[in-house]
Amino acid sequence: xxxxxxxxxxxxxxxxxxxxxxxxHMRVESYxxxxxxxxxxxxxxxxxxxxxxxxxxxxxxxxLFVIGSHLAFEPDASAKNKRLAAQIPRLEAVEIEKLETEIxxxxxxxxxxxxxxxxxxxxxxSSCHVARSVCRRAERSVTQLYETEAGDPNLLIYLNRLSxxxxxxxxxxxxxxxxxxxxxxxxx
Numbered sequence: 001x002x003x004x005x006x007x008x009x010x011x012x013x014x015x016x017x018x019x020x021x022x023x024x025h026m027r028v029e030s031y032x033x034x035x036x037x038x039x040x041x042x043x044x045x046x047x048x049x050x051x052x053x054x055x056x057x058x059x060x061x062x063x064l065f066v067i068g069s070h071l072a073f074e075p076d077a078s079a080k081n082k083r084l085a086a087q088i089p090r091l092e093a094v095e096i097e098k099l100e101t102e103i104x105x106x107x108x109x110x111x112x113x114x115x116x117x118x119x120x121x122x123x124x125x126s127s128c129h130v131a132r133s134v135c136r137r138a139e140r141s142v143t144q145l146y147e148t149e150a151g152d153p154n155l156l157i158y159l160n161r162l163s164x165x166x167x168x169x170x171x172x173x174x175x176x177x178x179x180x181x182x183x184x185x186x187x188x
Contacts, residue, residue: 016073031071033138038064040131106172115183132166
């Protein structure tokens with residue numbers, strides 16, 4: 001299989017159904033942001049030594065591929081599209097619950113937050129903050145897509161909860177690495 005097809009040389013790409021759209025189409029922007037988030041999570045996972053945390057991040061990466069598959073698919077009523085839609089795995093609500101359970105577990109071990117926290121302190125923590133902010137961008141783009149096109153609400157819920165998870169993970173990693181959180185104190 002050739003990597004380059006030359007079919008995108010004029011600024012168009014194919015959705016999962018085969019439909020051609022501009023590369024700046026909101027659907028492409030949405031799954032592109034999810035793909036970028038997945039890449040940053042891979043970078044973060046590569047920097048972490050805890051096996052359980054690495055496994056949890058790997059599962060998140062798998063769920064992001066599920067989300068990307070849904071975003072790359074433009075639903076319609078055709079028989080072909082219905083067959084294609086049946087091939088896409090569902091994002092199950094249990095995956096959202098897993099994020100919530102992990103958030104609660106980590107947060108129980110953290111001191112109460114009294115200020116906003118500036119990103120940084122350690123390369124691993126900084127990588128996590130980058131992933132968190134890219135997650136928020138992905139969520140915004142999916143929200144924009146869903147203003148004009150129907151989609152699975154679990155995708156948005158998952159991305160919203162994932163950004164919460166990543167924020168708490170930033171704090172948890174700071175504690176594990178014994179680096180102080182940098183509080184944002186206005187006019188300091």
